[in-house]
Amino acid sequence: MAVQSLYRRYRPQRFSELKGQEHVVRALKNAVINSREGHAYLFSGPRGTGKTTTARILAKVLNCEKPIEGEPCCECGSCLAVQQGNSFDVIELDAASNNSVDDIRDIIAAASLGSPGRHKVYILDEVHMLSKNASAALLKTLEEPPSHVVFVLATTDPEKVAETIRSRTQHLQFHLLPIDELEAHVRWVVADAGIEISDEAIYAVLRQGAGSARDTLSALELSAATGGVLDEVTPVDEFVEAFIQFDAGRLLAAVANTVNFGRDPRTIVNDLVRHLRDCFLTQMAPQLVQLPESRMAVLTTQATHLGTPRIVKIIEGLGLSMNDMRNAPDSRVVLEVALVRLVHRELQTGVESLLARIERLEKELESRPTFAPAPVNPVTGKAVLGGRAAQDPSAPLVRPVVAPTPVVDTAPVVSGVGSAEQVAATWSTAVIGQLKGMSRAIAQMAKPIDRDGTLVLLVDNDPSAKRVSDNLPQMLGVIHQAAGGVCSVIVETRLAEARSAPIVRPDLIAEEDFIDPDEVKALPTISKASLKNELTDAFPGSELLSEEE
Template sequence: MREINRKAGEYIVISPALFTKNDSGGPKVSYQALYRVWRPQRFDEVVGQQVIVKTLKNAIVNQQISHAYLFAGPRGTGKTSAAKIFAKAVNCHHREDGEPCNKCETCKAITNGQLNDVIEIDAASNNGVEEIRDIRDKAKYAPTQADYKVYIIDEVHMLSTGAFNALLKTLEEPPANVIFILATTEPHKIPLTIISRVQRFDFRRITAQDMVDRMKYILDAEKDQYEEKALWVIANAAEGGMRDALSILDQVLSFSSDHVKLEDALLVTGSVTKQLQKSYFLQVAGHDAASALHTMDQILDEGKDGQRFIEDLISFIRDVLLYQESPKLINVLATGLSEDDFKQLAQAASTKTLYQMIDTLNEIQDEMRFTTHPDVYLEVMTIRLCQIQDAGNEAAADGATSAEVKQLQTEIQSLQKQLADLKNQASQPVQKTKATVKRTATAPAHQHVRINLEKIYQVLDNATKQDLVNLKNMWTDILNVMDPAHKSLITLSSPVAASPEGVVVAFDNNFLLKRATFGSLAENVQQAIQQVAGDERKVSFVPTAKWPQIRHDFLAKRGYYQKGAKKAGQAKAPEAAPKAADPEKTKISQTAKKLFGTSQVEIKDD
């Protein structure tokens, strides 16, 4: 609320409509977030999805309405809004060119969520078979107020396997005058049998230009002041989601008292100012490691996230690279820098150097995902960027013998050693000293992975070669339905034993095995196997190097070797006489081949 200057004879009348009752009975100002107030109510208001909007409008105009649709795409791109607009358009009797009128009773009821024939369901909290069966039973009845009964199921990928099966029959033979609209951010988790029965629309990320234009329109309507550079910062931070952009804009308006300023937008989004980025780039391009490290510390001290810092830097170098190729490729206003700034940046480093910088940044960004000490990686990254040399400067760099260079080389070796230690043990704390690049080295403590042998033996007791072959044939499909983060952990592994109730998976990489053992990977693999194979199996993890010994110990503990041992006191057969096949040994070898496969078993005589 704005301040009121009290003067003699002046008073302000505030409408009671601005207030609601709070729990204690007193007045409370009612406020709605910008993304709710400015939610699209017509197809023309949906930002950045022109192809989808045109297709849906033409389908309504030509009466080519399908019984089921799938709206897939990133968060905040207009999926649910488009679904509600579509529900209004198909039921509106006064629509024009496929657009709802938003004035009739039906449109108003749908907008307010009060029409019984338009049902919006959150699949994240209603993902069971009973909820879907209830929908299927009620869908048989004709709509009571509208022409079409529309079911909007949001986050449909959260439905269980049984719920999808219950929904499948309804989608295959839909009742008359019933439309299903499924919305999801993860379409890869939806069974192909469902996708093949719907019309799929892929909502794309909204461009920064479209988001800036929309925010300008809203701020002009709200009569709020703004700096255009601040809007570009918000649009870039939203990463293609219009709802995210409006949420950030709401925060900035609250922070800066209804005036969107560049510095406030940078603070709220956690982005790095362009001037600091420019200084950092010029310092690493000029091989000034000490100054670059100081600038990086200044950026981190302002609360900037390490991953976000790298992403902003990659985008910054990309802009410089495009400007070198052709200045027309860059919208200078959108970058927050001037034409003179880009001319200076373009001359600071060659194209080859920029390529090497981007490769280094991508490598460090990938390694930082599994660490709790990003500052060490950022310091190593800074020094590595400073070491990148142009072809003409390599000879001069090789001949440099100053004390400063030697000191930096020593510091680089120390930091690289700490980086290697962190890779072996991501959870070991590193004490940061007051100096920028000096750190206290600590001896890595080896973490042993506990292997549940009893659980593995239960699998081996019932394991067969055919179960293992079947699982290996499905392994690629199982990986494809897993969460991307978990998939990256288990890509370098493979099943080595399988039974109808369990699976043993061997890991080549001990670091990934530790993360798999102490995380929720096993549960995710079990769900993926159930989704692909249709049955539940317990998952156990083992190191690939220890698997032969585990297999040998299992056979020994189960007594297979003892059964084939020669009885005490039995005389040896003459050397010249051929050895007869031992039935006990034959039984052991057959059992081993059944468990592990012929290729994995080698029979040796004592």
């Protein structure tokens, strides 16, 4: 024979044994004492808060042979029959499975028949599952039932119950149990049932029960069966610590472990949102958090590290992921993407992501090396851009002296002293012709000259000088072979005047540019008489008035 579960063994049998529903108990007891019980009641509230149990107690006291101040005696035949579930006065139906019009017609037909007790009580559980036609069929009987019939409707979602049904009933709302009252009840059950369990396991049971008496006792029974150990299916603390540390890998690992444990991604989101809501309330309204003091301290610490704005942001992100999961082929991927987005600020949108980018840019600027300001031409006062300044043609040329770049000779050792003059003469063939790739292109930028036995490579500007100097170790081997030995090599830039002044070669001047003095003397001369005649011909009728030298 199967052992009776804890929530059935410790189901309340009197109004006084109900926990956390004093407002409901007070209304029903007063109605029974004053013989003013209603013909229809609607009990609504979360699961496991005592709706069906209260309906059975009400049915018991309405037919009890010796009621005591609104309480059933639990000793008469009627009370025992209700407790055993074989009373003819109490008909309990599940509206989720008896939701058709025919089922409601059977109830209506049987309602007018008499019963052994004073009242015939119909208990319809999950009444919001009735179809529209079934609800309409029940209306007339619910509004004007026989005098000995009492309807008790129970639901976890009163908003789905037709308004016409709610208006014909007395609506009593059940609440989740306060944590301190539920803890006292659990400890009493533990002591009465002889269960050995630690305080830490009791707190885990209360946390998993979440204010529902039936769920809490079910979790207690599971904990007792596992030896006082109750593994939380969703490790909410692990998720919160990962949020605090912005650790995406830790979040994904927690999701994988939880899913492998058999938890659905949607359930994970619900557990996280419920836990984060408690963290939020510890900052806004601590009196609303129904948790033990030790657990409250943990949530307060987590909320302080996260901060209220970030908690709200995470709850919003998880809520959006719940909407995305409805049409997603794989809800786990949606959850993982949402969690990664919540810990990577650059993936977020809004002010927070902009602040993250600004912080990153500031750190990059701090780590960058500082550069010297651009040099200024002392004559013109203008900044030198690109290594040069736009100089005034009338101003003297001011140019920094470029020191010869020391060269580290990494070429093979060549014995003897080489000739720089020979290298300068054969530069195109002996040096450039032997080089390849970039070295050859850079060697073409230089013009070699011999200066007192030293090979000087002249270039046009400082950037070219740097490139030639950087590449010179690769060219030294070819230069020494062309020189027939080792020679000193330096790199210099040519002066601007030397680069810009045109070179005049006398052999290239055209012949017509030369003037022969003898040819000038042989040219014809013009006399005064001939000049006078030319003027008279040019201006007919004119008269010469005077002649001046």
